[in-house]
Amino acid sequence: MPRLSRFFIRASLVYLFLGFTFGALILANKGILFAPLVWALLPAHIELMFLGWMTQLALGVAFWILPRLGSSTPRGDERWSWAAFILVNLGILVLVLSPLAGIPWLGLLARALQTLGFAAFALGNWQRIYPPKFPNIKGSI
Amino acid sequence: MPTLTRSFVKASLIALILGLVAGIWPQIPGAAITGLFPIYLHLLTFGWLTQLIFGIAIWMFPVYSKEHPRGPEWLGWSIFACLNLGLLLRVIFEPLQGISPSTFGGWMLVLAAVLQWLAGVGFIANVWTRVRGK
Ligand code: HEM
Numbered sequence: 001m002p003r004l005s006r007f008f009i010r011a012s013l014v015y016l017f018l019g020f021t022f023g024a025l026i027l028a029n030k031g032i033l034f035a036p037l038v039w040a041l042l043p044a045h046i047e048l049m050f051l052g053w054m055t056q057l058a059l060g061v062a063f064w065i066l067p068r069l070g071s072s073t074p075r076g077d078e079r080w081s082w083a084a085f086i087l088v089n090l091g092i093l094v095l096v097l098s099p100l101a102g103i104p105w106l107g108l109l110a111r112a113l114q115t116l117g118f119a120a121f122a123l124g125n126w127q128r129i130y131p132p133k134f135p136n137i138k139g140s141i
Numbered sequence: 142m143p144t145l146t147r148s149f150v151k152a153s154l155i156a157l158i159l160g161l162v163a164g165i166w167p168q169i170p171g172a173a174i175t176g177l178f179p180i181y182l183h184l185l186t187f188g189w190l191t192q193l194i195f196g197i198a199i200w201m202f203p204v205y206s207k208e209h210p211r212g213p214e215w216l217g218w219s220i221f222a223c224l225n226l227g228l229l230l231r232v233i234f235e236p237l238q239g240i241s242p243s244t245f246g247g248w249m250l251v252l253a254a255v256l257q258w259l260a261g262v263g264f265i266a267n268v269w270t271r272v273r274g275k
Contacts, residue, residue, distance in 0.1 A: 001203060001274060009272045013265050020261035024254040027231065031238070031250025054190065 001064050004081055008060025011089060015052025019045055044096045051114065052092050059084065059121055066128040080124020087117030142200060145217045149196025152225055156188025159232070176239030180232050187257070188228050195220065195264050202271040212267040220263040227256030 001009075022045040025038045063081055068074035075081070091114030098106035142150075163181040167173045199217055204210035211217060230253035238246045 001272065003274070006272050006274070010269070013269060013272070016261055017265055020258050024258035027254035027257075028251045030235070031247040031254070032244075049186065054186075054194075057194065 002075065004078065004085060005060045005064040007085055008056055008063065011085075012053050012057040012060060015048045015056065015092070019048030019053055022048065040099070043099070047092060047095050051088070055118075056088065059088070062125065063121075066125055067130060067132070069127060076124050076127055078124070080120045084117045084121035084124065087113045087120060089117075091115075091117060143211060145211070145214075145221065146196045146200040148221055149192055149199070152221070153189050153192040153196065156184050156192060156228070160184030160189055174236050174239060176236040180235055183228070184232065187224075192224060195224070195260075198264075198268055202268050203273055205267070205271055212271070216263055216267055220260050220267065223256040223263065224260035227253045227258075227260060230256065 022038075022041040025035075026041060026045065029035055029038045059081075063075065066075075069076060091110045091112075094106055094113065095110035098110060160181055163177055163184055167177055199211050199220075205212040230249050234246045234249040234253065238250065
């Protein structure tokens with residue numbers, strides 16, 4: 001597993017832990033009211049689960065198993081994917097922490113960072129999405 | 142495909158069907174129940190997608206060790222049991238609490254929360270060291 005995939009996947013596991021913890025606190029509080037304040041964790045729960053856990057795991061696994069380019073750079077120009085890792089995670093952190101800062105445009109900044117990050121990943125791995133090549137079969141299958 | 146993964150995949154398919162049914166329900170005139178939307182959502186995102194990911198990752202990630210390539214057997218089955226029991230309790234008691242709340246139902250939701258959380262922690266314990274170079 002390449003180093004960057006390990007970063008993506010480990011980060012997704014950390015978010016899984018945080019997101020599950022927040023979700024479990026909200027659910028337990030729905031059962032037996034102990035701290036209504038935990039509802040404030042709901043936006044973070046949603047963000048951590050969808051982008052932090054699921055989407056980021058998908059990027060890590062994709063970077064690992066997408067067809068490689070038969071060259072000295074089998075996974076293309078990796079700088080795009082590294083940039084994706086930094087931008088997406090910065091975006092998630094800014095979004096999750098923005099309510100604490102109380103600065104309204106932080107949410108906008110977070111979404112912009114995430115969008116740039118995913119776009120960078122798509123650009124960096126675009127060429128790796130090609131059909132399998134078999135010498136005996138003409139065309140793609 | 143190992144038995145554990147087959148169980149995860151089959152349970153995830155059942156959750157998918159249940160989730161879709163929970164989506165049909167509120168569309169029936171007069172049948173809407175409070176507390177059904179989170180069930181619909183989590184059957185799909187947790188019972189279906191996350192469970193499918195858990196099952197396939199435990200199977201496909203680099204091996205845990207020579208003796209236990211997919212991690213300790215007991216751990217895998219505990220994750221499976223906690224995930225599905227936790228989700229089932231939530232599916233039963235979250236709408237029920239909306240209809241007629243009770244202290245028992247409330248504690249069942251606490252149990253559901255703990256079980257689902259344990260499933261997550263168990264999964265992380267299984268795959269953390271398997272996320273490696275070779
Ligand atoms: C695994 C992926 C998961 C995803 C993608 C996810 C996503 C979401 C989303 C989008 C909501 C907002 C629903 C709404 O506004 O009504 C939500 C709410 C919630 N989630 Fe999750 N969730 C996940 C896992 C969990 C887990 C494991 C737990 C508990 C252990 C949990 C507990 C909750 C609770 C209690 C709520 C509030 C429900 C309400 O509005 O009454 N979630 N989740």
